[in-house]
Amino acid sequence: MITVSIAGGSQPEILQLVKKALKEAEQPLQFIVFDTNENLDTENLWKYVHCSDEAAVAQEAVSLVATGQAQILLKGIIQTHTLLKEMLKSEHQLKNKPILSHVAMVELPAGKTFLLTDCAMNIAPTQATLIEIVENAKEVAQKLGLHHPKIALLSAAENFNPKMPSSVLAKEVTAHFNNQQEATVFGPLSLDLATSEEAVAHKRYSGPIMGDADILVVPTIDVGNCLYKSLTLFGHAKVGGTIVGTKVPVVLTSRSDSTESKFHSLRFAMRQV
């Protein structure tokens, strides 16, 4: 049984998500909902805990995962910064990696699946931050059963170009992970060479990653956000995302996400438990 702690969950859109998850999730789930709102659930679908204010909602929901009583933290209708601030409090010892980062799982209609990071947290990572983003994604891959992931460091450049910052960054990070046994980390690499075996064959490209990347690492949040949205809007991909770098995966849904999209994120979090 996986327990999900929901901060700000007594809301119609969260109730919809919980109903869908109880019906469709591959594993048994239970939900504990913290809110200042009265309990919306008339069918006894979740355990409800009333809180006096938003700070208490965040504090109690985070405590539940920090103390091991829940395995996933889900943000309902509560300010993101309130929840993040609570998560980072040292008393919880919830953050167990040097940085927090966002990892998305992208499933394309043709069956291709890859992880994409970081589309939502780190704006313009330095070399040191990008290394930690790779480390966080590697750990997610391991939890999904991918023990030697191929990790592509995306750039506009197919070949090293000293004038292009993303290309320089990718080269440095590649050098850092050189000779590592647990993963193949390589860049700069363009999106087509990272994800399309057809493009690799057509361009007669040869390298450590040849259209078969398991993880795409973007150089900036702008690249990640545009790519994520393009894959959803025009590639009709299913995409779910979680924040990692904490003891438990964190799902940050936003009000405008569809129930379907929130459920993809929850399912992705369940695979990390």
Added chain:
Amino acid sequence: MITVSIAGGSQPEILQLVKKALKEAEQPLQFIVFDTNENLDTENLWKYVHCSDEAAVAQEAVSLVATGQAQILLKGIIQTHTLLKEMLKSEHQLKNKPILSHVAMVELPAGKTFLLTDCAMNIAPTQATLIEIVENAKEVAQKLGLHHPKIALLSAAENFNPKMPSSVLAKEVTAHFNNQQEATVFGPLSLDLATSEEAVAHKRYSGPIMGDADILVVPTIDVGNCLYKSLTLFGHAKVGGTIVGTKVPVVLTSRSDSTESKFHSLRFAMRQV
């Protein structure tokens, strides 16, 4: 009749393009091919000019458009930097804008069409450069008959975020174009709010551009390149591109482009003549 000057054109892949274009283009075309290679054309499809070396190929092909004898310059199999260097020589007076930039035309299967800039030339534009990128794209839009284009300045941020460089840049460029009659220039805007009326409705977003952008302007070449490739690979878009900022549109094909893709670029250039 549109005349196309081809630098390095006596090559099998360019012959294929010329055959396709003569059969399928909407307007009559003629081709003048400059090459050090012997003439591959046995069917009298193009006018062939033999050149002694690559520098002469570039010089003669560029002279033809600079003197008004051809309306499109197309790079065949010749080093890009050799052709660009020749194009920028002041004797030709070919560059007539402060900067050169790349503009792509994206046609999605569902019928949506927009321009995308700059995915290929300017790596990390400053505010001044981004303004010129917008100006160049505006002129292309006018040539396509779009007299009041909606121009979205893409960013990961939906709302202004002072910590996000692309968001700050977009805000400054928006301010520069404020009160302009010829175009609506607005940002920061996320890809979904710029291109999807469904996303705009779902998020109850309201602004000067609501899913109906005619031109997408990216903050860096990495965003543009990833978006361009994602639209092609996963969105099955037809994409053609030209270099602008010169008296005539310039088509920079690369060896790995399919004939189909080269033809999209040529057709896009023809629409700018």
